[in-house]
Structure formats: structure tokens, C-alpha cells
Amino acid sequence: MHQPIGIFDSGFGGLTVFKSIIEQLPDYDYIYIGDNARAPYGNRSFNTIHQYTWECVQWLFEQGCPLVILACNTASAKALRTIQQQDLKITDPAKRVLGVIRSTAEVIGDYTKTKEIGVLGTKGTVQSGSYLMEIQHFFPDIKVYQQACPLWVPLIENGEYNQPGADYFVKLYLDQVMEQSPNIDTILLACTHYPLIQEKIEANLPAHVKVVAQGDIVAKSLVDYLQRHPEMETKLSKNGTSEFYTTTDDTADFDHHASMFFSAPVKSTFISANDLVKC
Structure with a gap:
């Protein structure tokens, strides 16, 4: 039976996490869906983000995925708790949805010496x-300073991040x-899009500041999760396949941009956002 791991993101960013996951767990089957037609999620309301995320998760369930990874910080922040505590209990308690925030928070304190x-x-x-x-839960002695970077995702999604004009906005938020x-x-890159501008970020920070992306952290956390949950691990099919879906009808454009995030050629299939609503 085909039971892949589902990977969800609002657009392209989750592919940076998916890349790390597939490097550490190459034998499994995967289905990735990017909700590009309705991206970006960052400035949307809690209810809208939950609705869109849950629609994509349900679609992945229908494709046979017993386990879904929200490879999106915004969805993990604003939709995961409701999905785990309410939606799954109503639909199918045996299925699991995991995010990227907790796995990152569990280890980020190990990177800092100043505890800031x-x-x-x-x-x-x-x-x-x-x-x-x-x-705060895992490292109560660490001080955390947050900064929203609302223009970074649009610049990255539109392929403008390598242009000189992007440098101004990178430096601004830093x-x-x-x-x-x-x-x-x-500095924690708490958005899966940001690794594409990591070199720019590092170039605009003092040399002693370490920049941490999430891909390897989330992948290692998934490896650990499957080791601790053999009841889930044994369900998953292992044929080494990867399928890509996007809610934008311009699949050629998606494939072009996705290949940069995934660091490998991507061939996607269109799935209408209207069809997700029906799930």
C-alpha cells in the first residue's frame, strides 16, 4: 500500500526542509504540496491560515499519507495546535501532523553562548x-528577540532575492x-524560505553571529520521531518516490523556482485550490 509522508508548505519554502528530510530518509515515499495560489500566508488571519492548511492536510490524507509535516513556520504557528487538538480527533486520531517550531525550539539553545x-x-x-x-519552555534562561521580515518571502517567491534591490531589505530587518x-x-531563520538568502544574511551580520536554518534540525527530529514511534514508521511505504503538487496552474514556473529550493529538478502536477476545499 502506498503510504507516503506528506510535506506541506504555503509555497516553495518547505522544499528546503524536504531536501534535508530526503537526504536523511531517502528510502521513504513523499508527497509535497505547495499552496502557491494562495501564498503568502504570513500576513493572513489565524482563521484563514488554519482553513487553508487544514484543506491541504486533508488532501494529503486522501492521497494515503498517515503522517504530514507542516514545513511552514506560519502554518505551524497558527494552525498546528488546532489541527492536533481538535481536527484530528474528529476526523482520524490515528493520523499525525507535525510542525517545525517545537523541533527547532528543542535545540536552538545549544547554539548560543550569550544566551540571546x-x-x-x-x-x-x-x-x-x-x-x-x-x-522559554526548553531554555528558560535564554532571551529571544523577534523581528518580522514581511518583504523577504515575496522577494524570494518572485525570484527577486538575487537582485541588488533585495540587499536593502535584507539589511533593513537585520x-x-x-x-x-x-x-x-x-540568528534563527524561522521561515523555510530564508535559507535561499542565507549568504546575504550572513554577509550583513557580524562575523561572530551564527545563522541557523531549520532543514537539518527538522529532518533529524523526524528521524528521531520515527524511531520512537514504530507504529507509525511501519505504516510508511518505502519505494524512494517523490511527488510534487502545486495549486498554481503555472506548473512550469513552479518547477523552475522549486528546483532552486530543492537543489534538484522538480516536475509538478496542478491541483486546484477549489478541489482542496472539497476534501
């Missing part, structure tokens, strides 16, 4: 306060977070 961290994310992720709460405390020695 800057968190860069979308407006939705920052406003949710999810990282503040989760990091200056704002570093102004909050001179003791910040670790």
Missing part, C-alpha cells in the same frame, strides 16, 4: 509568539533585530 537569540520570521509567526513560548540587543550571537 534573534528570531526572524513572517509577521504571522512573530505575532503568534510561538517561538517565545516554545524556547539591523532592526540587532538593534534590540548587542549580545545576540545566534
